[in-house]
Amino acid sequence: xxxxxxxxxxxAGYGKKTVVNGVDLDVHAGEIVTVLGHNGAGxxxxxxxxxxxxxxxxxxVRFDGRAITGRLPxxxxxxxxxxxxxxxxxxxxxSVLQNLELGGFAITDRRIMAERIDLVFGLFxxxxxxxxxxxxxxxxxxxxxxxxxxxxxxxPRLLILDExxxxxxxxxxxxxxxxxxxxxxxxGTTILLVEQNLKHGLAVAGRAVVLNxxxxxxxGAPAELADQGKLLSLF
Amino acid sequence: MELFxxxxxxxxxxxxxxxxxxxxxxxxxxxxxxVHFAYGPVFAFSAFAVWMAGKFLGLPLWxxxxxxxxxxxxxxxxxxxxxxxxxxxxxxxxxxxxxxxxGLTIVLESALTLGFGPSIHTFPDFAAPIFILGPVxxxxxxxxxxxxxxxxxxxxxxxxxxxxxGKGILALGDDRDMARIVGIDTDRISLVVFALGSAISAVAGxxxxxxxxxxxxxxxxxxxxxxxxxxxxxxxxxxxxIAGGYMVGLVxxxxxxxxxxxxxxxxxxVLLFVVLMLRPQGLxxxxxx
Ligand SMILES: Nc1ncnc2c1ncn2[C@@H]1O[C@H](COP(=O)(O)OP(=O)(O)OP(=O)(O)O)[C@@H](O)[C@H]1O
Ligand SMILES: [Mg+2]
Numbered sequence: 001x002x003x004x005x006x007x008x009x010x011x012a013g014y015g016k017k018t019v020v021n022g023v024d025l026d027v028h029a030g031e032i033v034t035v036l037g038h039n040g041a042g043x044x045x046x047x048x049x050x051x052x053x054x055x056x057x058x059x060x061v062r063f064d065g066r067a068i069t070g071r072l073p074x075x076x077x078x079x080x081x082x083x084x085x086x087x088x089x090x091x092x093x094x095s096v097l098q099n100l101e102l103g104g105f106a107i108t109d110r111r112i113m114a115e116r117i118d119l120v121f122g123l124f125x126x127x128x129x130x131x132x133x134x135x136x137x138x139x140x141x142x143x144x145x146x147x148x149x150x151x152x153x154x155x156p157r158l159l160i161l162d163e164x165x166x167x168x169x170x171x172x173x174x175x176x177x178x179x180x181x182x183x184x185x186x187x188g189t190t191i192l193l194v195e196q197n198l199k200h201g202l203a204v205a206g207r208a209v210v211l212n213x214x215x216x217x218x219x220g221a222p223a224e225l226a227d228q229g230k231l232l233s234l235f
Numbered sequence: 236m237e238l239f240x241x242x243x244x245x246x247x248x249x250x251x252x253x254x255x256x257x258x259x260x261x262x263x264x265x266x267x268x269x270v271h272f273a274y275g276p277v278f279a280f281s282a283f284a285v286w287m288a289g290k291f292l293g294l295p296l297w298x299x300x301x302x303x304x305x306x307x308x309x310x311x312x313x314x315x316x317x318x319x320x321x322x323x324x325x326x327x328x329x330x331x332x333x334x335x336x337x338g339l340t341i342v343l344e345s346a347l348t349l350g351f352g353p354s355i356h357t358f359p360d361f362a363a364p365i366f367i368l369g370p371v372x373x374x375x376x377x378x379x380x381x382x383x384x385x386x387x388x389x390x391x392x393x394x395x396x397x398x399x400x401g402k403g404i405l406a407l408g409d410d411r412d413m414a415r416i417v418g419i420d421t422d423r424i425s426l427v428v429f430a431l432g433s434a435i436s437a438v439a440g441x442x443x444x445x446x447x448x449x450x451x452x453x454x455x456x457x458x459x460x461x462x463x464x465x466x467x468x469x470x471x472x473x474x475x476x477i478a479g480g481y482m483v484g485l486v487x488x489x490x491x492x493x494x495x496x497x498x499x500x501x502x503x504x505v506l507l508f509v510v511l512m513l514r515p516q517g518l519x520x521x522x523x524x
Contacts, residue, residue, distance in 0.1 A: 053415060074418035083416055091409040102406050105399075105417050150417065 002065060004029040004190050005050070005158055009059035012042075012049040019045045021214035022059065027158070032184050032191040034201045034222070037211035038235050043194040044086050046211065047162050050192075051083045052076055063158065078106055080157035084164060086194075089147030092136030096127055096146055099135050103150025120149035123179060141172035148179065159183065160192045165200060173197060177204045202226060210235075237370045239492065246488030247481065248377030251384040252439055254480025256457050257464025258388065258473065259435030263311075264462075265471015266408040266428045268329070272336040273314050274436055274461060275454025276343035281307035281437030282449035283347065286356045296361060303441040304434035311433025312426050314339065320422060340458075347451035355448040363445060380442055384477070387435060392473055400427055408471050436461070456500065463507045469517030478518055482506060 003026035012020040019042040027033050037043050048054045050061050052073045061069045063081060073083070090099050100117050107113045121128035124145040130138060135146060144164055151159055161180065165173040177200050183189050195201025202208060202222040210218035210225070212235065218225065256278075263271050284306035288299035318339055322332050364375040395401035403424045407414045414421050436457075443453055464483055468475025487502045494502070510518065 051416075053412075072418075072420075073415050074420060077418040085412070085416055089413065089416070091406055091413055093409045094405060098402065098405070102402060102417050102419075105403070105406075105419055108399075154418075 003027055003062075004031075004064060005192065006062040007046075007050060007059070008062075010046065010049060010056055010061065011058040012045050012054050012056050014045075018057070019214050020049060023211070023214070023216050025209060025216065025219070027190060027192050029157075029190055030184070030188055032180070032193065032204055032206045033209060034205035034207070035192070035194045035209045035211060036196075036198065036201060036225075037194075041211040042214040043211055044162055045214075047083065047160050047192070047194060048085075051081065051160060053083075074106070077154045077156075080155070082151040082154050082156035082159055084147050084151045084159070084161040086162035086166065088143060090135040090138075090143055090150065092134070094135055095132055096135060096138070097131045099146055099150055100127075100153055103153035106154060116153050116155065120152055123152070123182065124149055141168055141175065144168060144172075144176055145179070148176070148183075152183065155187075156189060158190045158192065162194045163196055164193070165195065165197045173200050180204060239489075241371045242488045242492060243485070244371050244373055244377070246485040248374070248380055248484070249488060250481035250484025251377070251380040252442055252480070253460050253464050253483045254384050254477045255380070255387065255439040255442075256436060256461035257468060257476035257480050258384075258391065259432040259439075260458070260461035261432075261465035261468065261471050261473075261476045262391070262404075262435065263428055263432035264465055266404050267315075267319075267425045268411075269315075269319055270329075270333050270336055270462070271314075271319075271429075271432075272333075272458055273318075273339040273343055274311075274433070275340055275458035276347060276451075277307050277310045277314065277433050278436045278440040278443075278454040278457055279344070279347055279449065279451055280310050281433075281440040282444040282453060283351055283356065285441050285444055286358060286449050289358045289361075290356075296358065299358070300441050303437040303444075307433040307437035307440065308430035311436075312430040315426055315429035320425070344451050344454075351449075351451060353451060355450055356444075357448040358444055361445055376442055376446055383438055384480075387438065388473055388477060391431075391435075395473075400424065404428055460503055463503045466517055467507055467510045469519035472517070472519040475517060475519030 005027040007023060007025040010020055010023045011018060023046060035043050045054060049056050052071050056069050060067055063079065068076065091102060100120060101113065104113055104116055126142055127146060127149055130142065135143065138146060148164065164176050168176065180191060180193065181204055184191050193201065202225060205222045208220065208222045208225050209216060260271065260274055263269065281303040284302040285299050288294045288302040289296065318335060319332060322335055366373045395405055403419045406417065406419055407421055407424050411421060439457065460483060464476055464479035467482060468479030483503045483506060486506050487499055490502045491499065
């Protein structure tokens, strides 16, 4: 079976520095793949390059069989790829509802907009309660749910999440990971997830990938990584 | 007391004018974070466009004034697309963009001087009506400035809240990176913001033409006031620009009661300084727009 997302030989960086150094990675439809790696390993750079926010210096990205290397984020969204960025993935001065509408910026049909918003409210009922509240005044967990909700507004086939659990209390990490699992199960959305939290990142993953200094050093079953010795040697 | 009442009326009239300036400048600055000093020559250009429409095309005032916002929006959009955008795309620092903006101001002012000469140009056969209301007199221009400010502020608020482009503008002003992530074409939104902000500045430009006539350097003081108003009010906030405009207008006018006229232009900067000391983020920042 051919992969939904297929990255090959991808190179990216900033200025003179190369940060992603020839990464190959396939993600199949319906999978949850977790990318692990130390701080500065190049995980965020990899995701942002795939999404078209950073120019690839070499290599190709294919989505659904077509080369999408260097394509604009707006085209990626229209084609079913969405990114939840690291940190605050929301507009902090705008209301929850305005944020969700912006997540669905490409939607011109009011009915579809309303349906998608309802769908997000179904997944995260707290957002419905807080729909008039300004994004920046939500708690960290609620902001993360809003960020995920915004990405879902475009009904993506591939959802890319960059450390959605960062800075959250353990009980909220569970809640966010559960919702990722639920999105994958209910809508068949393929998930590419970067996670620092090993325990949760591995628990949700169907497959794990480890990046080290811009290179892929592991690609396999999460269980293989659960062996602490193996993990340490890779980081 | 009569002097005070008259100064108050003048302050409110000027306040409306300053608020218009701050509204356009703040929209551009608050959304794109570009300190657009070339707002000044674009403002002057709009006044000359109206002057030419009256002088050479012989158009009546009410049609000629439409040339102001039209010329300014084309001019402002061109400045963004041809000058600022290439700099932004190369990832130049905000300092380089600031220097570009200052350089551009000088070049454009020189071009206007070459084209029109340094003399004062007035709209043919125009005299503003004056109304006497009890102890004070109010000019038709002061009333028109206040009415256009209110109409434009309401229209702009509704545009930002309810249209696709408006929402894109709010998003870009909030977080550029996030705007790209949700698929907003940030270059196009910036272009729209430059066109719109410049058109608003042109409304003030037309009032200057009618009040005192147009000169190539007429935008020099207004762009500084626009900057002060936008910063005092809180960047990109509509209520902030209005409050900032009236504050500068009133302080400047009522200040004349006690302070010699020579200091009038400095008052705005003293105000800026005081507000920034007390509230560095501006008066209205963080408020929903
Ligand atoms: N905008 C940037 N400009 C210059 N260098 C950058 C930029 N963003 C990241 N870097 C550098 O690139 C390297 C990889 O960063 P990246 O953010 O991709 O790592 P990461 O694996 O996501 O790390 P973390 O787990 O801390 O998020 C780091 O050395 C970082 O300092
Ligand atoms: Mg990262």
